[in-house]
Amino acid sequence: MAKLEIYLLGRVEVLWEGQSIIDQLSHKSIGILSYMAIKKDKSFSRNKIANIFWDSSDSNSSRYNLRYNIWSLRKIFKNNDEEVDLFIADKESIRFNDEFNIYVDAENFHHKIKNSKENTIKDLEYLKGLYKGEFLEGFYIKDSSEFNDWVFYEREKFQRNYIKILSKLVDHYKSIEEYQKAIDILENMININPLKEELYLQLIKIYIKLGDRDLALHHYKRCCTVLREELNIGPMEETKKIFNQIQKGEIPQEKKEKEIKIEIKVKKKKTNLNLHYTDENTLEQVLERINPDRDKKIIYTYTYPLGNIEYYWISEVVDRIIEDYPRNILKRLPKYYWQDLSLINSATEKYLEDILSSQEMMDNKIFKALEDLLSEISKDEPLVIILDYVDAIDKKSLEFIKYILYRERFKNMTLVLIGKDDEHENIEEIKKYFKVEG
Structure with a gap:
């Protein structure tokens, strides 16, 4: 295992x-490590890094500031067992020491793509697993515009490669009729780029192939809503042609034996997050x-019928x-949680200090920040979240619930939904995809 x-x-x-x-590293030190780590075998000009x-x-x-940060990093990463310095440096240049055992996930990702002659499914799934999110997700440095521009460029480059990997996996799983895997990956791609109409079209075609007219129509309407609201x-x-064919019943139904096979493939997804639905009269029994x-x-928590106020819950x-x-516990958590959540809740700003706030109001940033926060606080103490009156939940928050159910990160958390109408569209939307205990 790499020491660093x-x-x-x-x-x-x-x-x-x-x-x-x-938490022991300054923003600038993290930035320097990141900038050098992408090409950890390369030598860098000290002047260039200082100017960046x-x-x-x-x-x-x-x-002087560069020398101080390099000194701080050397001190933190001092190898007591062997006299091996993290850096090899002179007055003009600096590089990582080849003798220092360093692992960089982004470099590994790039190396695997560059040197993989065959796109085997094993390779593609491995690369998919390496990509945990955007390059340096949520990370910015004030007064370092050149560094932030570099991050943006690298972020776009890694995301393009990731999308190519996902596209190849979708094509493969469709070809072998592993439709649920293809659906899950397409949903991931939509989360990254919700304005990409071709992704919705692929989902619609899969559900048509599965004989599920209702879900095909659902994703058509979902696509239309996003395009209208975001791009007008x-x-x-x-x-539209496929939609009209579905409406007119021109899409042929699959054979009976095919339907049996499909029913197994699209069964409700099992999730690590414990999910319960009850009414207020039986809540105590469920909690017991x-x-x-x-x-x-x-x-x-409680929701009120206030109309669709986004992110309310x-x-x-x-x-x-x-x-x-x-x-004091919340203060110790990474500050980027609060940075992204401050987009919807100003109460988080007291945990931000001087971190640069993002200009992008993106669902996946907000969802990921709250997901990380919930995951962190439930590590040591199991957590139960009660959502009273799920019937009135806003659409964005309902999407977040589906998001964390799909992500399967929570083994130490339970979500209890309280509703007055067990046939309400909100609970039906969740039940459609996930197993809900009573």
């Missing part, structure tokens, strides 16, 4: 001998069953976490 592990795909993480030391990270300072100040345009002629030892943290969850958990 640098993870750049997704939220940045730095491990030293298996332990996270990200301190472009508003004079040359003497920027070189309608769907392509090909998409899922929390018999009363050792789980209970967060009670998500913001309510954030409020309850801030109220119910000690501030």
Whole structure:
């Protein structure tokens, strides 16, 4: 195992001998490590690095700041067993020491793509697993515009390669009729680029092939809604043509034996997050069953029939976490959680300090930030979230619930949904895809 592990795909993480030391590093030190780690065998000009990270300072100040950060990194990553320095440097250049055992996920990702002669499914699935999220997701440095531009370029490059990998996997799983795997990957691709109409069209065609007219129509309407709300345009002629064929019943039904095979493939997805539905009269019995030892943290949330105020319930969850958990615990959590959640809840700003806030209001940033926050606080203490009156939940928050159910990260968390109408469209939407306990 590498002594130093640098993870750049997704939220940045730095491990030293298996332990996270990200909180010991300044933003500039993380940036320097990241910039050099992408090409860890390359030698870098000290002047260039100094100018990238301190472009508003004079040359003497920027070189001094670089020397200080290099000294800090050497001190943190001092190898006590062997006298091996992290860097090899002189007055003009700096590089990582080849003798220092370093693993970089982004470099591994790039190397596998570049040197893979055959796109085997095993290789593609491995690469898919390496990509945990956007390159340096949510990471910015104030007053370092050149570095931020570099991050943007690298982020786009890695995402393009990731999309190509997912596209190849979708084609493969469709060809062998592993339709549920193809559907899951397409949903992931839509989460990355919700305006890509071709992805919805592929979903529609899969559900037509599966003989599920209702879901084919659902994804057509979903596509139309996104295009209209975000771009003020309608769907392509090909998409409308397929919709008209479904409406007129011109899509042929599959044979009976095919339907039996399909029923097995599209069965409700099992999720690691424990999911329960009840009414207010039987809530106590459900809680007694899922929390018999009363050792789980209970967060009670409520939704009101206020119309579709976006992110209302998500913001309510954030409020309850801030109220119910000690501030010193929340202060220790990575600040990018609060950075992205501040887009919908200003109460998080007290945990931000001087981090640059994102200009992009993107669902996946908000969803990922709350997912990471919930995952972190439920690690040591099992968590139960009660959502009272799921009938009134806003659409964005309902999408978040489906998002975390699909992601399968939570083994230590339970979600209890309370409703007044067990046939309401909100609970039906969840039941359509996931197994819900009573």
